Amino acid sequence: MHTYNQFTINRKTPAFWRITFHNPPINLLDPDTIFELLTLMDQIETDPDLKVVVFDSADPEYFIAHYDMARAGEKQPTPKEIEFPAWIDFVSRLYRTSVITIAEIRGRARGVGSEFVLACDMRFASKEKAIFGQPEVGIGVVPGGGANEALARLVGRARALEIVLNADDFDAETAERYGWINRAVPDAELNVFVENFARRISSFDKLALHDAKKLLNRTGVPEAEEILESRTVFITGAMSANTQKKVSTAFARGLGKPGDFELHLGQHVGNLE
Template structure:
């Protein structure tokens, strides 16, 4: 996995090829742009880069908040793709998909605040990825959520069931999981897994303003606040997943 760094208008950019670009808006606030054309499939290379990125989050004492977004307005993150097999052992961070519960648990319990800015489809593993984050803001016109595993004779295995059940309750979780259908941002908010839908034209500015605000607060207060909420909200453990 190669990296390159440069700056644009004072913003430090570290591009992590081939799937993720990290834009350092400030030492405390990073944006991670996901780009794996043509469908933003969650593949072994993307998983390896995310594992390396989590290591960077945990090493950086200045980082407070990270926003994950897509470079493709039609797909946030899609279901997993296995064209190259189940792992990416030839690159740093490479791991088979049975390590997915370890990653999402690290993300949910990290001292860094994570935000999903969802534009386009968040499907299967992509939906679980968004659910593992601390907050989700969605494009009212473009966001689509679906857990499609049951339609393929499988079940969500990386937190979809556990997080949804904690957020929206038993009956609605059964509707989402067993129906394997698409849900827009308005229903997602009404059911309770999206913080709020935002008009697509306003989404970038809204999330950026929120992240900038949070990034100015004291890190220890943010970390303890997240830990206390996690303890009371029933965040699933790696063993649960």
């Protein structure tokens, strides 16, 4: 049995798990998170009874805030040897696992947090409390973990350009209208809605679920090579003097810490000069 520091697995039934992310103080995703996610994928892919996983957060303000920039550049450990960079390996497997994956989103899902939920099969969000954003361009880089590829497929080219180039926050109702998420659900109803939905799916035949997902994936899910191209451009941008200056300014103003800067990140990245 694996032990996790940042995730809690609640096996509601043999066929349905809830996996809750908790990395205080603001649920930043870091190299330890990615290591645990890869380990979780090993469990998800090999469990013979599992049909549905719901991912949620223990922090109502942050689903996944974004990547922990204070740990950028650290060597990424992995549980086993893999072909692609660790994050790309994880999201590629998430897209293609036979298990149905659902994100139940309260709070902020920005940057890699948005890219995480985009790689889930379905996304249901709190109408009042969920916020989405791809702030990367605001600090001089591009999304490098799947957003370019997934958003263009989900919301169309023009709206994907709006989301990525504007680098601002989007509320759940707008995200629903654009197709970024499946539904914006009143916060008081979200847990019950997702719980009932997941339990219903988990009562169905596993092979039928697998076959349906595999066939629907033909309409287009990102290939690892596509995301790798975005990652390469992201790394190049991150090394530029302009980006380094903006990141330093962001840290000085509160990046990665509880407070107004993180709560209203979309607003603040527009004023980093």
